[in-house]
Amino acid sequence: MKNCNPAKSPIESKLKVTKDEGGEEVDATEYRRMVGCLRYLTHTRPDLSFSVGIASRFMEKPTTLHFHIVKRILRYVKGTLNYGLNYGKGREIEPLVGFSDSDHGGDSVESKSTSGMIFYFGKNAITWQSQKQKTVALSSCEAEFMAATSASCQAIWLANLVKELTGHSVLPVTLYVDNKSAIALMKNPVFHGRSKHINIRFHFIRECFEHGQIVVEHVNLKDQRADVFTKALAQMKYTEMRNMLGVTDTELSPV
Structure with a gap:
């Protein structure tokens, strides 16, 4: 090759x-x-x-x-x-921000969804993941909810790591999700009667939200940086997402 x-x-x-x-x-x-x-x-x-x-x-x-x-x-x-991530020096205390997304039923073999997440410390990407969910989601709302719960677990762990290394707290962590129904479900447990069938372990994000550890915000689909971890995108869209991730030609990027 x-x-x-x-x-x-x-x-x-x-x-x-x-x-x-x-x-x-x-x-x-x-x-x-x-x-x-x-x-x-x-x-x-x-x-x-x-x-x-x-x-x-x-x-x-x-x-x-x-x-x-x-x-x-x-x-x-x-x-x-020559492509790779470029890391730049930031301020002493940088915000920890995450993006969470899901492609409902994208797996043609088991009809399971794919979760995607990426976290930034300031403007620098520090961790990311693309993983098939363990259970079948009955709706896109449920798939997004499960993906956001996994992202919240990662967010709490990262926040604790940053505090241990720097001595500064970065809580609450802002998590961007592009599904308004999923956001409503995270903030209000009685928003959907249909949500009772969701495995109880996925309701961890509600506790994080209530304790002020996670702030969930809506993000427009075109600005959803985790979208590239959940599905195969068209060439132009893929290039845009790659640039948003921070993956650029290191030979052309300024030091």
């Missing part, structure tokens, strides 16, 4: 990947090795998180369909070898 043609994005827009049970199988060991190497890259390249996460779901019995997905990611990496 060293001489391959670079790709503009790591995964095709709106791509739905299945198990491809009738497809031709490929070397599973080689496939896992390649995906494992790509997962290592996600520690510094948040723009790869969703696509590598999709490839990781089929390591048990990969086929040529899944192998082509990995090759597409490698083609994208070939064209963005």
Whole structure:
């Protein structure tokens, strides 16, 4: 793949990947090795998180369909070898801000949703995640609610870490969500009678909100930075999201 043609994005827009049970199988060991190497890259390249996460779901019995997905990611990496996160010096006390999003039922195999989150300390991205949810959500509101709960757990842990390292408290942490129904459910437990079926462990975010540890704000979809962790975006939208994450050409960026 060293001489391959670079790709503009790591995964095709709106791509739905299945198990491809009738497809031709490929070397599973080689496939896992390649995906494992790509997962290592996600520690510094948040723009790869969703696509590598999709490839990781089929390591048990990969086929040529899944192998082509990995090759597409490698083609994208070939064209963005110099890309990475740039960190700038900020003030002594910086705010901790997070973005949480979910793609309802995006997984075509199990109909589960994909949660995405990213946290910024000041203007610098410090942690991110793209992960398939463990249970099936019955609505987009429920999927967003579960994603925000996972993000709130991460927010509290990060706030405690920052306080331990700097001695300054960054609470409350602002969490941006683009689903107004989910926000209403977080702030008012009786807002939806249909919410009673949601697993009780996901109601942790309500307690955080009541104790003033989390502030939930609505964000417009076009400014939702966690959107890139939940679905395959069109090329232009993907480029915009990548820039918002802070992943740029390090050779062209000022030091």
